[in-house]
Amino acid sequence: MQKDYLRQLYAEFESMQSSGHATCSTRMSENLAYVIRKAILSGVLKQGMPIRERALAQELNVSRTPVREALFVLQGEGLVVLNHNRSACVAYFSSDDIRKIYSLRGVLESYSAECAAYRNDPEDLLKIRTALLKYQGLDARSAPIEQAQADLEFHEAICSAAGSRMLMTLTRQALAVTVTHRSRYAYTEEQLRHAQRQHETLYDAINAGNGKLAHLLMSQHVSQSSELAISHLSDAPNSSPEN
Numbered sequence: 001m002q003k004d005y006l007r008q009l010y011a012e013f014e015s016m017q018s019s020g021h022a023t024c025s026t027r028m029s030e031n032l033a034y035v036i037r038k039a040i041l042s043g044v045l046k047q048g049m050p051i052r053e054r055a056l057a058q059e060l061n062v063s064r065t066p067v068r069e070a071l072f073v074l075q076g077e078g079l080v081v082l083n084h085n086r087s088a089c090v091a092y093f094s095s096d097d098i099r100k101i102y103s104l105r106g107v108l109e110s111y112s113a114e115c116a117a118y119r120n121d122p123e124d125l126l127k128i129r130t131a132l133l134k135y136q137g138l139d140a141r142s143a144p145i146e147q148a149q150a151d152l153e154f155h156e157a158i159c160s161a162a163g164s165r166m167l168m169t170l171t172r173q174a175l176a177v178t179v180t181h182r183s184r185y186a187y188t189e190e191q192l193r194h195a196q197r198q199h200e201t202l203y204d205a206i207n208a209g210n211g212k213l214a215h216l217l218m219s220q221h222v223s224q225s226s227e228l229a230i231s232h233l234s235d236a237p238n239s240s241p242e243n
Contacts, residue, residue, distance in 0.1 A: 010035045010060050028062060032070035035060070037176075040079050040090055041183045042145050051080065051088040077176040093177060095233050101177050102226035106219050108171045109155060113214040116161035117206040124161035125207055131157040132203050136196050140189040147192065148183035154199055158206065158218075178229065185232045195225075 010031060036056075039045045051071065057064045071088050074080035081091050093101070116124065131154040138147055152175060159171045187195060198221045205214040 007060065028066040029069035029073065032056075032060070032062065032066055033073040036070060036074055037077070037079060040074075041148070041180055043184055045090050047090055047092045049090045051090065053086070053088065076173070078173050079176055079180060091177075093181070095230055098178065098181060098233060099226060099230055101174050102222060102229065105171070105174045105178065106222040106226075108167065108174060109159065109222055110215045110219040112159040112162040112164075112167055112171060113202065113206060113218040114211040115163060115167075116158050117209050117211040117214040119161060119163050120206075120209045121161060121163070124157070124163075128154065128157040128161060128203055128206065132199050135199055138192065138196075140186065140192055142186070144186040145183040147187055148179050151182065151195070152179045158202070161206070178225075181229055181233060182225075187228075191228065195221075198224075 036045065036051065045051065053064055053067050053071070057067045060067075068086075071080055071082060075082050075088075079091055080088055082088050116128070131150070135150040135154050138150055142150075155175060156168075156172065159168050162168070198217070202214060202217045202221065205217055
């Protein structure tokens, strides 16, 4: 575990949250969940790698209670596995797991896109548009995690626009797993431009209130993303848990 990296992330999020109104306990666990989540997404913490509660608390100079709370949050997102002996490790997902999770994403996100189109809330549309423009501003030189995070923001904006808290919770869990893998490889210029065009046509359909088209476009988009993800993972040397 890279101590300086984790401390840098913690300091970054602590400064972002310093003006918030959450209680210290709640904010602390949120900060820690952010730190561990980003370390997983960036590949600093790899699949199967143990996360030692006591060591992490010492590294970040916090008590073990908020660390444990953060690990429970990440377990709910599918990123961490908690064992009966209170040990934890980064979750491992096989190629088959990823394929099934993408299939679930296709169902959830297609319905979200359809609902977002029919609701057609101006504020939500603006958030989707903002996320779209951010993604369109990237190119093949952008870091894999930067591409993955911008893609995630666009998909989350659409899900949020569906207006269902339960749907948002379920979709975020699926997204958290796939973005972990998506952040480990960069799209080529051609692949990125294709994804950007798909995002734009999705936004246009939602903005036009065409729920059926939005549903179809999202289904096709997630399916193609799944194929690309599997092509990167199925024969990867690190596609099994680490010792």
